[in-house]
Amino acid sequence: MTTDTNLSQASLALIVSDSAKAQAGAQALRESHPWVPAADADVLVVLGGDGFLLHVLHDMLDWDQLKPVFGMNLGTVGFMMNGPASPAPIAQRIAEAHQVPVRPLRMQAVTRSGTAHTYHAINEVSLLRETRQSAKVEVRINGRVRMDELAGDGILVATPVGSTAYNLSAHGPILPLGSRMLAMTPLNPFRPRRWKGAILPESAEVEFRILEPDKRPVAAVADHKEVRDVAVVRISASAEKELTLLFDPGFTLEERIFAEQFQV
Template sequence: MRLALVASDGPRAQEARHALADAHDWVAPEEAEALVVLGGDGYMLHVLHGMLDNDRVIPAFGVNHGTVGFLMNKPRSSRHLIERIEKAKPISITPLKMTAVTNAGTEHSFHAINEVSLLRETRQTAKLEVRVNDKLRMPELSCDGVLVATPAGSTAYNLSAHGPILPLDSKLLALTPISPFRPRRWRGAILPEKSRVTFTVLQPDKRPVAAVADQKEVRDISEVRVAVAHDRKLTLLFDRASSLDERIFAEQFQV
């Protein structure tokens, strides 16, 4: 198997990269069949976004040398790395596509592996209209923000905002408000993954809103459209004893 090795700038990841330098006949990423990623979740997201941007997607086996490492495998002896990759369980994840239109009429499109978030830019509460599949579902949501999360991202920002954990194979999306003011008791919705969600910013001059697709931000937006990008599937490789679907399922029993 033609494998490439990439690492974040963190000292632990760089130390691991040096230790693995002679463990395999590494090739350049553009020639590889799979990618070994050393770092944390943030670096893995960076690498996956690079694949999406370059229209060349290959499986990625992450080794955690960051903090949480939810998208990564545990670091072990470098002698067994190739064997682990050969025996790894492939997990397919599908990102979201965000199309954001600014108040000036400029359109920006980005992909999100975890979630698309709308966030107020000032002390003023955001006011949003929410449509699902072109049908008006909420004429006015007053909040600090709102997000749409994939199953893979449901244990990240979505969970911190008290959104539901979605099993990886559920084919669902989480629509979760962030500190809702009106309607105060609305806790969000669970949507089929084929859903198209449109947010329209009410009073955009007085109450400016930013849209964020994972780490990519667009400010002063008037409208955001979110849908699953079925043509952009990604593949992560995991040790079979601790794959991503098992981790997401186990999160439901954490106290």
């Protein structure tokens, strides 16, 4: 965890989803605080759902300065968001917020034609078969072959934030925030059938090499960015792109991750 930055005098920018629910919820909030443009703000307040928050975070990865983000749930799931209702003024909520660092993944995908694409993923990087044929993938960690051949629908690498998303649906482990770990989870593995995946240190450099790519084409997806017909995919944590999410006291992402593990 990084040391919390004092946000008691922070200037705030309001960013609102186009959804009717978010726009309606923003009406009173717009009048409750002297907002500034996003470029001039110290903190971004984002109204919407998890999908919109991820969209804002991805846009911010291209900025020169990364800014803390306080999400307010006016969407569907809102796993990474705070509740919209509170008697406290928004400036007080920001000043008292718990700060959670989020380190995205950097994916470099090289296609069979030799074209390289680089994208970042806040949740996960996934490899998915493109046809009815199962994918066959060689798995390397830090330059060493750890699995000669994984056959199945694919494989993913998830951050702690993303471990409760696609990774959890694929029966992967939930990772506590601050663990500095990554989850590697197979997708419907055919061989080795009993392999459930692995937990890796965040410092690990992962490389997937596609076997028989002409017969068994594979796509690589970094959150919502897809590269088709890949030959090699390299994944590593991006320390220089570390983001900060803000949460109300007692409403932290860590608590929700704990709670998720005891759902029945």
